[in-house]
Amino acid sequence: MSVMSAARDAAVNGALLRVTGLSKSYRGPQGPLPVLRGVDLALAAGTSLALMGESGSGKSTLLHLVAGLDHADSGAIRIDDVEVTKLDDDGRAALRRKTLGVVFQQFNLVPSLTVGDNLALQARLAGRYDCDWRDALADRLGLSALLDRYPEQLSGGQQQRVAVGRALAPRPRLLLADEPTGNLDEATGDAVLDLLLELSATAGAAVLMVTHSALLAAKLDRRATLAGGRLAL
Amino acid sequence: MRQFLYALATLASHWRRRPGQFAALFVGLAIATALWSGVAALNDQARRSYDHAAGALGLGASPSLVAASGGFFVQDMFIALRRAGWKVSPILEGTIRLGDKSYRLVGVEPLTLPKISSAKMPTGEALNDFLGPPGRALAAPQTLRALGLAMGATPRIGDADRLPPLAIAEDLSPGMIVVDIGVAQRLLHRPARLSRLLIAEEPAPDAPALAAVIGEALRRVEADEAPELAKLTDSFHLNLTAFGLLAYVVGLFIAHASFGLAFEQRLPIIRTLRAIGASLRALTFALIAELTLLALLAGVAGMIGGYLIAAALLPDMAASLEGLYGAELDGALGLAPSWWISGIGMALIGAVIAAASGLVKTLRLPVLAIAQPFAWREAQRHWLYRQAALAALALLGAAAALLLGEGLEAGFVSMAGLLLGAALALPLPLAAMLRLGERRARGPLTKWFFADALQQLPGLSLALMALLLALSTNIGVGSMVEGFRRTFAQWLDQRLVAEIYFEAASETDAHRIETWLARREDVAAILPLCKAKTTRRASAIETAWPVEIVGAPPHETFSAHFPLLETRADAWGSVARGDAALVSEQLARRLRLELGSHLNIPTPTGDWRVEIVGLYPDYGAAKGQLRVDRDALVSRWPDARKLDYMLRAKAESAPDVMLALQSEFGAGVARIIDQAALKQRSMTIFERTFAVTAALDALTLVVSAIALFASLTTLAAARTPQLAPLWAAGVSRRSLSLLEFVRVTLFAAATALVSVPLGLALAYDLVAIVNVRAFGWRLPFHVFPSQWLEVFALALLTAALAALLPIRRLARIAPASLLAVFANER
C-alpha cells in the first residue's frame, strides 16, 4: 500500500491525524540540514501506529511537529480538522492540553509535585479533571500506593507509568509517545507499553509511538519507517 | 484563570521541595530592601528633624539686634526702641540643666513676636496660661518624653528654682524650652537683661536711626541664611544614601543570582508544563505573579528589617549630627507612607531587574530549547566577552564622571561606576587563573578540578561579585575611617595644646579675669584671642561664604604646635608682623588660594591685603577660617569680639585654675572647656559618626555571605550529576567534598586579592574626591596592610561559612542519590 493511498484511506475513514508533505530542516554549521522531506501520514481515531527508523532519521522531529512543539518548514498537519501549522502559540498549547497526550523518554514529570498531582496535572490544566478516572488510571497503572511520593522516589518504570497516566488523564484523542520505554528494561518496557495501549483503547485515544524495537512495534496496529526524510509504511 | 492557578501552583511547588533556595531568594531580596529602607528611614527622619528645627519658633528667620560687644544688654534699650517706634521683640536665651542634659531655654514676649514666630505660640486661654503666673514651659513632646515627665510637671533646676508647669508645643524643636521673658530672666539669673531683639517689622522710613536711639550698643544681625547646616547635613545624607544604594546593589546581586538559578532549575518544569499544553500567557502571568508575591513579601520583611536597622542606628546618628552640626534629631522614628511605597517599590524593581533576563529567556525560547543547557547559557567565552564589555562601559562611565563631572554627585557616580565595572570584570581574572591552572595541572583529578571550576564560574560569579563589592567597601571605608581617626587624633593633640579654653561673658568681665589670671602663679601664659566675621564669595555667582577671622598673639603655643599642611619659611614671623595670614584648607579650596597668594579681606576700616603664608587643616568646620595676628586684627576691627582665651598651665593644676575661675567670676565666664574633655568629646562624636558607617559595612559583608551561600546551595543540587561519575570512578565523597571546599576557598581568596586594589581605589575616591567635594577638606590617604589581612581572613571565613552546609550535605549524600544519576542514563 502506497503512502498516498494510506492517507486517502484514512481520510475516507475519517482520519484523526493527517500529515501531508511535511518538511523540516535544521540549521546546521554547513547550511540547512534537511530532516523531513515531505512526510505523509494518516491515523484513524482509536488506532495505533509505530514509528520506526534509524537513529537520527527524524522520528522525534516528526512527533514534535505533530505536537506543535516546533514549526514545520512546509506541509500540513491536521488533527481533528484543526490545521496545527496554522495555529498560533496559544492555539497549539490549547491543542496539546485538550486533544493530545505526550510521553517522552525522560523529563516527563514535575519533580516537585507528588505522583498524584503529576497524574492530575494536565487534566486540571485542561479543566477536565475526573477524580474517578484518575483513580482508575492509578489503579490500573499500579500507582495507587505511590500517590504521595515524589518522582525521584520512584523507579524508572514507575515514573514512565506516571507519565502515561498523566497523558491519558484528560482523555486525549491522540497519544504521542517518543520511546516511552527507552529507559526501561525489556520486561518493564513491555509491561508499560501493554498498559499504555490498553488504557489508550479504554480512553478511545489513537496512539502514535516512536520505538526502536520491532518487538514492541509489533504490538501496535500498524508500523511505518522513516528513512531519507520520507515515511514508508 | 484555571490554567494560571495550576501553573502557579506547579511552579511554586518547587519552593516547597527546596525551602533553602526559597530562603536564599527571600532573604537576599529582604536584606537588600532592609538596607535601603533603613538608610532611607534614617535620612527621612533627620531631614524632618532639621525642617522642624529650622521652623521652630523661627527665631533665626527674622533679623535681630544684639549687643555690639557680645553678651547681654539691658532691657531699657528694648523700651527705648519701642518708644522710638521700632517693632522689636525681646529674647533672652541661655542654657539650663535638667537631670544630666542641657536644654536651651528661650524667654519670649509673645505679644511682640514677629508673625512667623508668634504663629507658633499658644493663643487664647493657653496664651493667658503662658503669660502666667505661674506661666508655662513649652517643650516638644520628645523633650517631655526624654525628661520622663508629664504635662504640668515642674522639674527642678539647680538647687532652688523650678520650671513653670510643662506644656506641649508640637512645633518646637527637641531640646528647646520656651518660657515667658520674665520667667527666663529669673531662671537664668539675668534680671532685666536681654540677649537679642527680634526685628518684627522693618522700621518705618521716618523712624529714628538705631544709633540715634541707643548709640553704638547694639548692632544688627541679618536673618540666618542657614544654608551651611543644610549643605553639610545634605552631604552626610548623600553619603548615607550612597551607602544604602551600594548595599541595595549588593542585595540585587544576590537576588539576581538566586533568581537566575531558580529559573534555570525550573526550566524542566516549565518545559513539561508547556509540553502538556499550559499556554505561554498563563505561564507568563504565573511567573510574574510569583515574582510580585515574592517581592511584596520580601519587601515587607525587608521594611521591617530596615526599620529595626534605622532604630538601632538612630541614636548614634542623632549624636553625631548633633555634635558635628548642632542639628538635633528627634529620638523617635516616624514612618511616612512615602517611605513604605519607596521601599516596596525598590523591592519590586529589584525583583524585576533580578528576574528579567531569566523571564525573557524563558518566554522567548522555543519549547523544545527551554531545557537545553546550551541554548540557555551561551558559550562561556561569549559570556565572558559580554561581561568584559559591560565592565569596560562601567569603567568608562566612572572615568567620564571623574573627569567631566564637578559636584559631589559626580564623585559618587564615578565611585559606583568603578565598583560596578570592577565587579563585572571579576570573572576575567578568575577565568584566566583557572585556565592557567588547568594547563599546568598534571594529575587527572587536578585537571578536572580546574576544568570543573571554570564551568562553575558563571553560576557563582554573581555571588563572587557581591563578595567583591562587600570586601572592597570594607577596605575602602575601613582605610578612610582608620586614616581619619589617626589624623584626627593627632590633629586634635596639636591643635588643642592649651590646657584651658574659656569665653568671658563680656569685655568688662574679660578684663577683670585677665588681671586676676596674671597674678596667678600656676598660669604660665594667657593667650587672648579675638574673632571677627566677614563673608567672601569665590566668584560673582556663588553665594557668600561665612569666614571667621581669628587673631592670636605670637606665642610658642602656636608656632611650635599648630598643625599646618603647607607653610612658608618663618610663617609665624610673617603673621606676627601683621601682613600675613594662615588660611584653613576649606577656605583655600573655596577661594583657590595657595601659598604666596594675596587676599583682600573686607574690614570696617577698609580692605586689608594679606599674603597667605600657610594652610592648615580644620576638620569638620563648616565655616572658612583665617588666622592672623591679634593686634593687627584689633586695629582693623575695633569692635571685634575679644572674649575668647586660651590658658597654658601645668596639666595637674588645670582643674584648680578652672574651679577658681568659675567660683571667682560665676556668670562672668560664659563657657569653659578643659582640653582633655574637649578631646574626649570630639573623639566620641567622631566615633559615633562612623559607627553608622561601620554597621552598614558589616551588614554588607553579611549580605555577601548570604549571596555566596545561596548560590552554593542552589548549585549543589545541579552538581550531583557532575560528581557522580567521579564517585563511580573511585573518588570518595570525602575527597569530593574536600575538593569542593578548596574550590570555593580558592574563589574567595582570588576575589579578596582583587578587592584590595579596588578597595584602595575606593578609599582614594572617598578621601580625595568625595570628601573634598562634600566638606572642602581632604583626608590624608593611608594604607593599612593589616586591614587587608583582616579582609582576606574575612573573605575566607565568609566562603567557609557559606560553603559549610552544601559541602556537608555532599559529604553525606546518600549513594542512592548519586546512583540515581546513572539510573536515568541511557
Ligand SMILES: Nc1ncnc2c1ncn2[C@@H]1O[C@H](COP(=O)(O)OP(=O)(O)OP(=O)(O)O)[C@@H](O)[C@H]1O
Ligand atoms: N535542535 C536541533 N538543531 C539541529 N539539528 C537537530 C536538532 N534536533 C535534531 N537535529 C538533527 O536532526 C536529525 C533528526 O533528529 P531526531 O531527534 O528527530 O532523530 P530521531 O530519529 O529521533 O533519533 P533518535 O532515534 O536517536 O532519537 C538528527 O540528525 C539531529 O542531529
Ligand SMILES: [Mg+2]
Ligand atoms: Mg528521538
